[in-house]
Amino acid sequence: MILVKKLLGKITDFVTSRKGMWITLGVWIALTVILTGVAPGSSDYKVSSVASLPEDAKSIIAQENIDEHFKDAESLPGILVLQSKEEIDVTTLGAALDKVAAADINGMKEMIPFNSLPPQALEGFFSEDKKTSVIPLSFVTNLETSDLEESLDQVREIVAEETGSTVYMTGPAGIAVDTTNLFERADLVLILSTVGIILILLIIIYRSPLLALIPLLAAGVVYQVVNQILGILGATGLDLASQSLSIMSILLFAATIDYSLFVFSRYREELKNYESKFDAMKYAMRETGIPVFFAGGTVLAAMLVLFFASFGDYRNFAPIFGTTMLVIMFASVTLIPALFTLFGRKSFWPRIPKYGEKEVKANSLWNKIGTFVVNKPVIAAVSILVILVASALNLFNLKYEFDTIKSFPADMPSREGYEVIEKEFEKGDLAPTTVLFESKSGVTEEMQASLVDQLSQQDLVSSVRASGISEDGFAAQFQLTFEESPYSTESMDALESLIDDADNIVKASDVDGELYFAGETASQVDDRSANNRDLIIIVLLETLLIFVLLITLTKSIKMPIYMMGTILLSFLAALGLGMFLTNIFFDIDTISNRVPLYSFVFLVALGIDYNIILISRYLEEREKRSVKEAVQIAVSHTGGVISSAGILLAATFAVLMTQPIQLLFVFGFIVAVGIILDTFLIRGILLPALIVLFEKDKK
DSSP states (O other): OOHHHHHHHHHHHHHHHHHHHHHHHHHHHHHHHHHHSOOOGGGGGGSOOOSSSSOOOOHHHHHHHHHHSTTTOOOOOOOOOEEEESOOOHHHHHHHHHHHHHEEEEEEEEEOOOSSSSSHGGGGOOOOOOSEEEOOOOEETTOOHHHHHHHHHHHHHHHHHHOEEEEEEEEEHHHHHHHHHHHHHHHHHHHHHHHHHHHHHHHHHHOOOOHHHHHHHHHHHHHHHHHHHHHHHHHHOEEEEEHHHHHHHHHHHHHHHHHHHHHHHHHHHHHOSSSSSHHHHHHHHEEEEEEEHHHHHHHHHHHHHHGGGHHHHHHHHHHHHHHHHHHHHHHHHHHHHHHHHHHHHGGGTOOOOTOOSSSTTTOOOHHHHHEEEEHHHHHHHHHHHHHHHHHHHHGGGOOOOGGGGGSSSOHHHHHHHHHHHHHSSSSGGOEEEEEEEESOOHHHHHHHHHHHHHHHSTEEEEEEEEEEEEETTEEEEEEEEEESTTTSSHHHHHHHHHTTTHHHHHHHOOOEEEEEESSHHHHHHHHHHHHHHHHHHHHHHHHHHHHHHHHHHOOSSSHHHHHHHHHHHHHHHHHHHHEEEEEEEEHHBOOHHHHHHHHHHHHHHHHHHHHHHHHHHHHHHHHHHHHHHHHHHHHHHHHHHHHHHHHHHHHHGGGGGSSSSHHHHHHHHHHHHHHIIIIIIIIIIHHHHHHHHHOOOOO
């Protein structure tokens, strides 16, 4: 720690000198220009999603076995949905599908041979009133999203023109295209909204145009550097998921602005103590450099912990967020102080700090709060604990939503088609489960019939039909449909029980072999299991890692206990209160199972920053003052900047609520709520009160 402090001190002393300031700015400008000129951008390698489930997931193994027995079975399924005010004419629809087949559409792999099916079989493709029809089709899996979109449009246009019906494309193929389009449209809105809200809030809070523009200038430079570095990583094979990049941009702006506030807040203090702007920044960074750099390092460590996740979405965050935080860390001790040193006192115009001016006004809000906490720590601590515990109790009402498409905009074509199917057909028809039976002695028709009979008797199973025997005769495939939606918790629980009871089902069928289950419901079962595992592992590892880092920083055991205890309670309260408020204000009573872990990572990682800033100032003052005096000064001096940073950080994450995806909407809202709780209640009152209660003056 001492070595790091010395090294960092040399860096910041150089950066804040006249010569070092110009060299630092020159290096960052050169780096930005060179990377922009020679490296690809992250958008060049952006993908709509990544492979989420681990390779040893049961549904993945099942699909691999299906592909092995039924060659060329892997495909990207789509569902063509027709809706008409009149009954759909079978002959007309058949002619339209023939025209689609004859069009030689790029990537189309298979479509139901509609005209060759007997009348009885055709009935299954129509609703009871004959005004709605669904036609399954499939595409090759290696088709680029843009090519897939063009192919889907061709199919839709031909069928709509020939039949006069309203036509939707849903299923995995339609959803993939719509998801990509959503994120592409949303990214620009996200960046513009983020910059706009930060600019407005900085001007309102600090009433200085340069104090608003300098941090945004730093964030813009950091964003460009990160964007090009991620482009290089993408070129080397890293998948850059759209969702990861969207959240990355929020993290980047939020953290860069936060660290800028911490730097210029201390810089403003030191400008009152030193006449030279270079000396003022040098001494500001000597006290702020380690906390800011350490805060960034803590967030970086928290992001890298995600490498231990089994879930692909979480692991994808680690290199993307880790790269982002690494650049931000170095910018916080080089680019940001160099920029503020360049502008000097003018940065704060029109409220320019004057040499010799009193540092903190006695009647400031945070001075009063600090006085209250120091004089009445028990009342302060208990009142905040009651609020936090009451908020956390709402976690007992937490309900998860696994139907991802329900989180997308209501007018998204694939969702509209999906809801038409849900309304007019059996819910289970949306995505049947594929069951594979591997026999040790060869499959017979009697064995198929026996398995169909046993599978049909299982809970919530609506229907089971045999769909083929492999060429070698050792495997049979079945399509199993549940009574409820394939994405409902009821169907997932039923399938999980079915998987656990597979050996008994095989035994009751009087056959010798093994059952495997693949498809959307099977994937969701594995998704839930992997997510639950990751939530436990990541929470434990991240808590332990940050705790160790805090011990290193504070050289204490008790202080990290206060810090981690309050931040964990703050997370639970944020999740409980956030869910309560989304239900009240937005009529959202369920959340994606991704939200708790997303929220934990960001609330703990970013919330601990405020802990570090407060405690670092307390420890600095504690060297020459009593516990109460040190707490009073720490709260008075850091309260303003922490509350400002918290408001900005909360507003930045709240920008995710502009996204047309419910997962990001709820995640952004909960993190915003958590940051406000953390900023005003934890950092401003609870943590200082605990220090006053449990820390003792040295005799």
